[in-house]
Amino acid sequence: MRKSTLEEVAAAAGVSKMTASRALRGVADVSKETREKVLLAAERLSYVGNRLALSLSSQRTNLVAVVVPSMSNIVFPEVLAGISAGLEGSGMQAVFGISDYDTAKEHTIIRDMLSWQPSAIVVTGLDQPQETVRMLQNAAIPVIQIMDLDGTPIDFNVGLSHGKAGEDMARALLAAGRRRFGYIGSALNRDLRACKRKAGFERVLNENGLGFVEQQIDDAFSSIALGKHLTQQMLAPAPNLDCIYYSNDDMATGGLFACMELGGSALGDILIAGFNGLDLALALPARIATSRSPRRTIGETAGKLAREAVAAGQPSPQKVFSFVPEITGVSALHPSRL
Amino acid sequence: MRKSTLEEVAAAAGVSKMTASRALRGVADVSKETREKVLLAAERLSYVGNRLALSLSSQRTNLVAVVVPSMSNIVFPEVLAGISAGLEGSGMQAVFGISDYDTAKEHTIIRDMLSWQPSAIVVTGLDQPQETVRMLQNAAIPVIQIMDLDGTPIDFNVGLSHGKAGEDMARALLAAGRRRFGYIGSALNRDLRACKRKAGFERVLNENGLGFVEQQIDDAFSSIALGKHLTQQMLAPAPNLDCIYYSNDDMATGGLFACMELGGSALGDILIAGFNGLDLALALPARIATSRSPRRTIGETAGKLAREAVAAGQPSPQKVFSFVPEITGVSALHPSRL
DNA sequence: ATGAAAGCGCTAACAT
DNA sequence: ATGTTAGCGCTTTCAT
Numbered sequence: 054m055r056k057s058t059l060e061e062v063a064a065a066a067g068v069s070k071m072t073a074s075r076a077l078r079g080v081a082d083v084s085k086e087t088r089e090k091v092l093l094a095a096e097r098l099s100y101v102g103n104r105l106a107l108s109l110s111s112q113r114t115n116l117v118a119v120v121v122p123s124m125s126n127i128v129f130p131e132v133l134a135g136i137s138a139g140l141e142g143s144g145m146q147a148v149f150g151i152s153d154y155d156t157a158k159e160h161t162i163i164r165d166m167l168s169w170q171p172s173a174i175v176v177t178g179l180d181q182p183q184e185t186v187r188m189l190q191n192a193a194i195p196v197i198q199i200m201d202l203d204g205t206p207i208d209f210n211v212g213l214s215h216g217k218a219g220e221d222m223a224r225a226l227l228a229a230g231r232r233r234f235g236y237i238g239s240a241l242n243r244d245l246r247a248c249k250r251k252a253g254f255e256r257v258l259n260e261n262g263l264g265f266v267e268q269q270i271d272d273a274f275s276s277i278a279l280g281k282h283l284t285q286q287m288l289a290p291a292p293n294l295d296c297i298y299y300s301n302d303d304m305a306t307g308g309l310f311a312c313m314e315l316g317g318s319a320l321g322d323i324l325i326a327g328f329n330g331l332d333l334a335l336a337l338p339a340r341i342a343t344s345r346s347p348r349r350t351i352g353e354t355a356g357k358l359a360r361e362a363v364a365a366g367q368p369s370p371q372k373v374f375s376f377v378p379e380i381t382g383v384s385a386l387h388p389s390r391l
Numbered sequence: 392m393r394k395s396t397l398e399e400v401a402a403a404a405g406v407s408k409m410t411a412s413r414a415l416r417g418v419a420d421v422s423k424e425t426r427e428k429v430l431l432a433a434e435r436l437s438y439v440g441n442r443l444a445l446s447l448s449s450q451r452t453n454l455v456a457v458v459v460p461s462m463s464n465i466v467f468p469e470v471l472a473g474i475s476a477g478l479e480g481s482g483m484q485a486v487f488g489i490s491d492y493d494t495a496k497e498h499t500i501i502r503d504m505l506s507w508q509p510s511a512i513v514v515t516g517l518d519q520p521q522e523t524v525r526m527l528q529n530a531a532i533p534v535i536q537i538m539d540l541d542g543t544p545i546d547f548n549v550g551l552s553h554g555k556a557g558e559d560m561a562r563a564l565l566a567a568g569r570r571r572f573g574y575i576g577s578a579l580n581r582d583l584r585a586c587k588r589k590a591g592f593e594r595v596l597n598e599n600g601l602g603f604v605e606q607q608i609d610d611a612f613s614s615i616a617l618g619k620h621l622t623q624q625m626l627a628p629a630p631n632l633d634c635i636y637y638s639n640d641d642m643a644t645g646g647l648f649a650c651m652e653l654g655g656s657a658l659g660d661i662l663i664a665g666f667n668g669l670d671l672a673l674a675l676p677a678r679i680a681t682s683r684s685p686r687r688t689i690g691e692t693a694g695k696l697a698r699e700a701v702a703a704g705q706p707s708p709q710k711v712f713s714f715v716p717e718i719t720g721v722s723a724l725h726p727s728r729l
Numbered sequence: 730a731t732g733a734a735a736g737c738g739c740t741a742a743c744a745t
Numbered sequence: 746a747t748g749t750t751a752g753c754g755c756t757t758t759c760a761t
Contacts, residue, residue: 056529056531058737058739059738059739068747068748069747069748070738070740071740071747071748071749072748074740075740075746075747082746083746083747084746087746087747099525099526101502101505101530102738102739103447103506103508103738104506104507104739105443105446105452105507105508105738105739106447106737106738106739106740106753107506107738107739107740108443108739108753109441109443109444109737109738109740109752109753109755110738110739110740110741110752110753111739111740111741111753112740112741112753114443124468124471124472124475125465125468125469125472126465127463127464127465127468129468130462130465130467130468131462131463133462133487133489134462134463137462137489146488148484148486149485149486151472164439165484168440168445169442169443170394170442187437188437191394191437192439276670277671278670278673306671306674310675310676314676332615333615333644336615336645337648338648396754396755397755398754398755406731407731407732407733408732408754408755408756409731409757410730410732412755413730416756420730420731421730421731422730425730440754440755441754443754444737444753444754444755444756445755445756446737446755447738447755448736448737448754448755448756449737449755449756450737450756450757
């Protein structure tokens with residue numbers, strides 16, 4: 054069965070293409086009778102409009118392009134769900150691409166997405182290579198950079214400072230009496246935001262005459278299993294640690310599981326600290342420290358920005374939307390160790 | 392800065408639109424000199440082709456529409472990543488939509504996606520309402536229904552039988568000596584596949600003269616926190632159970648955490664059984680039973696099917712791709728209770 | 730190897 | 746309230 058066109062619907066309804074178009078779109082100045090005739094014809098032919106033609110003709114799309122680095126932990130899916138929610142009711146459609154934390158791939162994906170003439174584009178982070186930035190600037194649409202705040206935005210910026218998140222966590226842990234820190238991370242060469250958190254954390258340690266006593270860093274992407282494995286490696290020689298800072302909650306959860314299996318002092322004495330405030334982390338049977346990243350809200354804000362920037366005569370005057378993650382689960386050192 | 396068009400590139404290169412088009416696409420019969428002139432001009436104008444025009448003109452898109460019910464646990468993001476991977480290198484682009492387990496919303500989303508004239512469409516499940524099925528059939532493109540196998544597919548079908556998954560898990564648990572079962576689930580009115588698993592499980596229990604001793608079912612969507620909460624509710628009166636079957640691994644993980652906090656007999660004696668085989672479930676500090684759904688593979692298979700159905704002269708002759716989830720973590724009942 | 734003409738399906742702008 | 750004309754930016758087809 055061939056797809057039917059507006060022309061066929063119009064013919065079936067005995068009106069012109071234009072009248073059929075207006076009736077279908079619910080535009081003013083179509084008599085009730087005519088509208089019903091057209092709607093009926095469309096129904097009978099199971100007509101589905103062709104957005105390619107619509108958008109080409111009207112010079113506008115309802116598309117928002119979104120590029121995220123990964124789908125393998127729950128953080129970015131939540132951002133995407135937030136964007137979808139922020140767009141809901143606006144008639145706009147998010148189109149997603151996954152860069153796998155690869156800047157070359159990201160460039161290609163952005164290029165492909167731009168070729169669909171989206172009305173706005175959301176990209177993750179502020180550290181795109183120059184040629185990607187140039188391409189985004191040339192696109193002449195609102196560019197919304199999300200998650201990170203540490204850098205120079207092209208246009209709109211919604212996120213948090215990961216450097217500061219690391220600093221804040223370090224300060225909170227120091228205030229709780231922690232002094233002997235380990236660090237466990239992964240894929241730091243690709244996950245720049247995890248890097249910035251680590252750098253911020255280390256900055257504060259250094260200011261206090263401290264540093265990481267132990268480090269375990271792996272090239273693979275973060276996962277619970279990897280966090281568990283690296284923690285086992287770190288704790289095997291029974292180092293004198295009272296806290297381990299992880300690159301994120303997945304890794305930290307693995308760390309907690311490792312401690313639970315080791316039992317004894319590992320569990321009680323070493324505070325596990327992560328980042329994200331995943332639902333998982335909050336439901337864990339033992340407390341871990343974490344900073345809650347407002348990823349859903351970041352998505353929603355980006356979605357709303359996109360619709361405003363497109364719909365209204367004038368886009369939002371506010372360019373930067375800054376969030377500060379809330380720190381939870383920081384417990385004081387066990388009295389016996391003070 | 393206005394977006395430049397092919398015409399402008401052609402003018403800048405001193406050739407016709409057609410030649411520029413051929414040069415840009417790398418089509419045969421363009422002299423090397425000319426090609427380079429065009430490429431240079433395109434580069435200078437930072438030309439990005441307009442896919443709307445391309446697709447309208449050529450009557451084909453590189454789009455694969457994908458509709459999933461949710462992004463709030465890791466299962467569907469993994470399916471999406473699989474689809475992206477299965478499409479990689481084909482030049483095709485996946486476009487995602489989220490239905491929130493709402494069939495009306497699903498209908499609208501599918502309609503919207505079809506208006507972009509995708510080359511294939513991937514939808515979750517086999518239980519779309521009739522009018523949605525009709526719309527899909529009228530679209531005259533390959534329809535790939537994923538995840539579920541229990542029902543009548545429109546065209547291609549990639550997934551597993553959830554009824555059978557429930558049956559198999561029940562048999563495995565019975566074989567391990569379990570007899571007193573509880574059930575904990577959520578959103579069963581919307582998550583039809585969880586329903587089918589429960590029904591299959593119950594079927595086998597009934598065949599063996601058994602049934603669920605206790606049930607806790609909530610309307611909210613599944614989450615670790617909800618699984619934990621419902622488990623606490625179920626275990627508060629200390630019922631005599633040796634196994635709890637959960638609607639999925641998120642719920643089951645919450646159940647395990649509840650047991651860990653309760654400690655004592657709850658932890659050792661009650662086997663927690665879920666569904667999906669999440670990485671999380673496999674790294675947990677105590678074993679839970681689960682069936683590993685091959686969600687990534689399902690996604691990849693769907694992606695490959697889409698590209699084959701579109702690219703090749705003839706699409707895959709195989710219409711149904713059936714997977715059987717592997718069951719792990721079923722432990723025998725503690726000897727003292729036999 | 731290159732170009733000109735026609736048209737994809739729709740809407741904007743301008744009649745009537 | 747309805748219709749007509751032109752054109753969105755590209756590719757297809759047919760010339761040359």
